[in-house]
Amino acid sequence: MGLSVSGERDATLLQLDDLAVSLPPGADRAFAAECVSLNVKPGEVVCVVGESGSGKSMTASAVMRLLPPSTSIARGRILFEGQDLASLPENAMRRIRGARIGMIFQDPMTTLNPIKRIGRQIAEMFELHTDLGREQIGARVLALLESVHIRDPERVMRSYPHQISGGQR
Structure with missing residues:
Protein backbone atom coordinates (compact mmCIF):
# COMPACT_ATOMS: atom_id res chain seq x y z
CA MET A 1 0.00 0.00 0.00
CA ARG A 100 -5.19 15.22 -6.01
CA ILE A 101 -4.54 12.27 -3.72
CA GLY A 102 -4.79 8.54 -4.27
CA MET A 103 -4.09 5.22 -2.62
CA ILE A 104 -2.59 2.11 -4.16
CA PHE A 105 -4.01 -0.94 -2.44
CA GLN A 106 -1.95 -4.05 -1.69
CA ASP A 107 -4.25 -6.62 -3.25
CA PRO A 108 -5.61 -5.82 -6.72
CA MET A 109 -8.18 -8.62 -6.56
CA THR A 110 -9.93 -6.92 -3.66
CA THR A 111 -9.47 -3.48 -5.20
CA LEU A 112 -10.85 -4.15 -8.66
CA ASN A 113 -14.58 -4.66 -9.03
CA PRO A 114 -15.02 -8.24 -10.35
CA ILE A 115 -18.19 -7.39 -12.31
CA LYS A 116 -16.77 -4.38 -14.20
CA ARG A 117 -14.40 -4.50 -17.15
CA ILE A 118 -10.89 -3.13 -16.57
CA GLY A 119 -11.31 -0.29 -19.08
CA ARG A 120 -14.56 0.79 -17.44
CA GLN A 121 -12.92 0.95 -14.01
CA ILE A 122 -10.04 3.07 -15.28
CA ALA A 123 -12.43 5.31 -17.24
CA GLU A 124 -14.40 6.13 -14.08
CA MET A 125 -11.50 8.20 -12.75
CA PHE A 126 -11.51 10.37 -15.88
CA GLU A 127 -15.31 10.70 -15.80
CA LEU A 128 -15.22 11.89 -12.19
CA HIS A 129 -12.23 14.22 -12.41
CA THR A 130 -12.05 15.58 -15.97
CA ASP A 131 -14.27 17.11 -18.62
CA LEU A 132 -13.08 14.66 -21.30
CA GLY A 133 -15.61 13.14 -23.67
CA ARG A 134 -16.20 9.41 -24.12
CA GLU A 135 -13.79 8.99 -27.06
CA GLN A 136 -11.07 11.01 -25.33
CA ILE A 137 -11.45 8.92 -22.19
CA GLY A 138 -11.19 5.70 -24.21
CA ALA A 139 -7.99 6.99 -25.81
CA ARG A 140 -6.54 7.96 -22.41
CA VAL A 141 -7.36 4.54 -20.92
CA LEU A 142 -5.67 2.82 -23.86
CA ALA A 143 -2.65 5.14 -23.59
CA LEU A 144 -2.33 4.39 -19.85
CA LEU A 145 -2.35 0.64 -20.44
CA GLU A 146 0.21 1.06 -23.21
CA SER A 147 2.41 3.28 -21.02
CA VAL A 148 2.82 0.48 -18.47
CA HIS A 149 3.56 -2.02 -21.26
CA ILE A 150 0.40 -4.11 -20.93
CA ARG A 151 0.37 -6.65 -23.76
CA ASP A 152 -2.72 -6.36 -25.97
CA PRO A 153 -4.17 -3.35 -24.15
CA GLU A 154 -7.37 -3.36 -26.21
CA ARG A 155 -8.16 -6.89 -25.00
CA VAL A 156 -7.29 -5.98 -21.41
CA MET A 157 -9.66 -2.98 -21.56
CA ARG A 158 -12.50 -5.38 -22.45
CA SER A 159 -11.50 -7.96 -19.82
CA TYR A 160 -12.75 -8.55 -16.32
CA PRO A 161 -10.19 -8.71 -13.48
CA HIS A 162 -10.26 -12.53 -13.32
CA GLN A 163 -9.40 -12.68 -17.05
CA ILE A 164 -6.00 -11.02 -16.71
CA SER A 165 -2.86 -12.01 -14.87
CA GLY A 166 -1.99 -10.94 -11.34
CA GLY A 167 0.84 -8.75 -12.66
CA GLN A 168 -1.52 -6.99 -15.04
CA ARG A 169 -4.01 -6.38 -12.23
Whole structure:
Protein backbone atom coordinates (compact mmCIF):
# COMPACT_ATOMS: atom_id res chain seq x y z
CA MET A 1 0.00 0.00 0.00
CA GLY A 2 1.24 3.50 -0.75
CA LEU A 3 -0.03 7.03 -0.86
CA SER A 4 0.44 9.08 -3.97
CA VAL A 5 0.42 12.84 -3.60
CA SER A 6 1.29 15.71 -5.90
CA GLY A 7 2.15 19.38 -5.34
CA GLU A 8 4.96 21.90 -4.88
CA ARG A 9 8.32 20.77 -3.48
CA ASP A 10 8.87 23.40 -0.77
CA ALA A 11 5.83 23.02 1.50
CA THR A 12 4.49 20.16 3.59
CA LEU A 13 1.94 18.44 1.42
CA LEU A 14 0.44 16.02 3.90
CA GLN A 15 0.55 16.34 7.68
CA LEU A 16 -0.97 13.93 10.18
CA ASP A 17 -1.20 15.45 13.62
CA ASP A 18 -2.05 13.11 16.54
CA LEU A 19 -4.40 11.03 14.36
CA ALA A 20 -6.44 8.32 16.08
CA VAL A 21 -8.75 5.91 14.27
CA SER A 22 -11.33 4.26 16.52
CA LEU A 23 -12.48 0.67 16.28
CA PRO A 24 -16.07 -0.45 16.88
CA PRO A 25 -17.28 -1.37 20.36
CA GLY A 26 -16.30 -4.92 21.28
CA ALA A 27 -13.05 -4.86 19.28
CA ASP A 28 -9.86 -6.14 20.91
CA ARG A 29 -8.72 -2.54 21.45
CA ALA A 30 -10.16 0.98 21.25
CA PHE A 31 -8.06 2.27 18.35
CA ALA A 32 -6.77 0.82 15.10
CA ALA A 33 -4.16 3.59 15.06
CA GLU A 34 -3.35 6.14 17.74
CA CYS A 35 -0.97 9.11 18.15
CA VAL A 36 0.03 9.05 14.47
CA SER A 37 1.96 12.14 13.41
CA LEU A 38 3.99 12.58 10.24
CA ASN A 39 4.82 15.08 7.51
CA VAL A 40 5.20 14.37 3.80
CA LYS A 41 6.73 16.90 1.43
CA PRO A 42 6.07 16.79 -2.32
CA GLY A 43 8.24 14.17 -4.00
CA GLU A 44 9.20 12.65 -0.66
CA VAL A 45 8.71 8.95 0.05
CA VAL A 46 7.63 8.07 3.58
CA CYS A 47 7.45 4.43 4.66
CA VAL A 48 5.14 3.39 7.46
CA VAL A 49 6.37 0.14 8.95
CA GLY A 50 4.61 -2.08 11.45
CA GLU A 51 3.39 -5.58 12.09
CA SER A 52 0.14 -6.88 10.66
CA GLY A 53 -2.77 -5.22 12.45
CA SER A 54 -0.75 -2.24 13.67
CA GLY A 55 -2.93 0.31 11.84
CA LYS A 56 -0.93 1.13 8.70
CA SER A 57 -3.81 0.52 6.29
CA MET A 58 -6.35 2.14 8.62
CA THR A 59 -4.16 5.25 8.79
CA ALA A 60 -3.99 5.43 4.99
CA SER A 61 -7.73 4.79 4.75
CA ALA A 62 -8.33 7.64 7.20
CA VAL A 63 -6.30 9.98 4.99
CA MET A 64 -8.45 8.99 2.02
CA ARG A 65 -11.61 9.06 4.17
CA LEU A 66 -12.33 5.49 3.09
CA LEU A 67 -12.71 3.96 6.54
CA PRO A 68 -15.15 1.09 7.08
CA PRO A 69 -18.52 2.27 8.46
CA SER A 70 -17.81 0.88 11.95
CA THR A 71 -14.63 2.95 12.35
CA SER A 72 -14.00 6.68 12.48
CA ILE A 73 -11.42 9.40 12.94
CA ALA A 74 -11.57 9.85 16.71
CA ARG A 75 -9.17 12.79 16.90
CA GLY A 76 -6.36 14.57 15.17
CA ARG A 77 -5.90 16.45 11.94
CA ILE A 78 -5.16 15.33 8.41
CA LEU A 79 -3.87 18.38 6.58
CA PHE A 80 -3.52 18.02 2.82
CA GLU A 81 -2.48 21.16 0.96
CA GLY A 82 -3.56 23.08 4.07
CA GLN A 83 -7.10 21.62 4.21
CA ASP A 84 -8.16 19.38 7.08
CA LEU A 85 -9.48 16.28 5.29
CA ALA A 86 -10.89 14.96 8.56
CA SER A 87 -13.47 17.76 8.66
CA LEU A 88 -14.25 18.21 4.95
CA PRO A 89 -17.77 17.41 3.75
CA GLU A 90 -17.92 14.25 1.60
CA ASN A 91 -18.65 16.17 -1.64
CA ALA A 92 -15.48 18.24 -1.16
CA MET A 93 -13.51 15.09 -0.34
CA ARG A 94 -14.70 13.45 -3.58
CA ARG A 95 -13.20 16.34 -5.56
CA ILE A 96 -9.82 15.72 -3.91
CA ARG A 97 -9.84 11.91 -3.81
CA GLY A 98 -8.56 10.50 -7.08
CA ALA A 99 -7.78 13.93 -8.53
CA ARG A 100 -5.19 15.22 -6.01
CA ILE A 101 -4.54 12.27 -3.72
CA GLY A 102 -4.79 8.54 -4.27
CA MET A 103 -4.09 5.22 -2.62
CA ILE A 104 -2.59 2.11 -4.16
CA PHE A 105 -4.01 -0.94 -2.44
CA GLN A 106 -1.95 -4.05 -1.69
CA ASP A 107 -4.25 -6.62 -3.25
CA PRO A 108 -5.61 -5.82 -6.72
CA MET A 109 -8.18 -8.62 -6.56
CA THR A 110 -9.93 -6.92 -3.66
CA THR A 111 -9.47 -3.48 -5.20
CA LEU A 112 -10.85 -4.15 -8.66
CA ASN A 113 -14.58 -4.66 -9.03
CA PRO A 114 -15.02 -8.24 -10.35
CA ILE A 115 -18.19 -7.39 -12.31
CA LYS A 116 -16.77 -4.38 -14.20
CA ARG A 117 -14.40 -4.50 -17.15
CA ILE A 118 -10.89 -3.13 -16.57
CA GLY A 119 -11.31 -0.29 -19.08
CA ARG A 120 -14.56 0.79 -17.44
CA GLN A 121 -12.92 0.95 -14.01
CA ILE A 122 -10.04 3.07 -15.28
CA ALA A 123 -12.43 5.31 -17.24
CA GLU A 124 -14.40 6.13 -14.08
CA MET A 125 -11.50 8.20 -12.75
CA PHE A 126 -11.51 10.37 -15.88
CA GLU A 127 -15.31 10.70 -15.80
CA LEU A 128 -15.22 11.89 -12.19
CA HIS A 129 -12.23 14.22 -12.41
CA THR A 130 -12.05 15.58 -15.97
CA ASP A 131 -14.27 17.11 -18.62
CA LEU A 132 -13.08 14.66 -21.30
CA GLY A 133 -15.61 13.14 -23.67
CA ARG A 134 -16.20 9.41 -24.12
CA GLU A 135 -13.79 8.99 -27.06
CA GLN A 136 -11.07 11.01 -25.33
CA ILE A 137 -11.45 8.92 -22.19
CA GLY A 138 -11.19 5.70 -24.21
CA ALA A 139 -7.99 6.99 -25.81
CA ARG A 140 -6.54 7.96 -22.41
CA VAL A 141 -7.36 4.54 -20.92
CA LEU A 142 -5.67 2.82 -23.86
CA ALA A 143 -2.65 5.14 -23.59
CA LEU A 144 -2.33 4.39 -19.85
CA LEU A 145 -2.35 0.64 -20.44
CA GLU A 146 0.21 1.06 -23.21
CA SER A 147 2.41 3.28 -21.02
CA VAL A 148 2.82 0.48 -18.47
CA HIS A 149 3.56 -2.02 -21.26
CA ILE A 150 0.40 -4.11 -20.93
CA ARG A 151 0.37 -6.65 -23.76
CA ASP A 152 -2.72 -6.36 -25.97
CA PRO A 153 -4.17 -3.35 -24.15
CA GLU A 154 -7.37 -3.36 -26.21
CA ARG A 155 -8.16 -6.89 -25.00
CA VAL A 156 -7.29 -5.98 -21.41
CA MET A 157 -9.66 -2.98 -21.56
CA ARG A 158 -12.50 -5.38 -22.45
CA SER A 159 -11.50 -7.96 -19.82
CA TYR A 160 -12.75 -8.55 -16.32
CA PRO A 161 -10.19 -8.71 -13.48
CA HIS A 162 -10.26 -12.53 -13.32
CA GLN A 163 -9.40 -12.68 -17.05
CA ILE A 164 -6.00 -11.02 -16.71
CA SER A 165 -2.86 -12.01 -14.87
CA GLY A 166 -1.99 -10.94 -11.34
CA GLY A 167 0.84 -8.75 -12.66
CA GLN A 168 -1.52 -6.99 -15.04
CA ARG A 169 -4.01 -6.38 -12.23
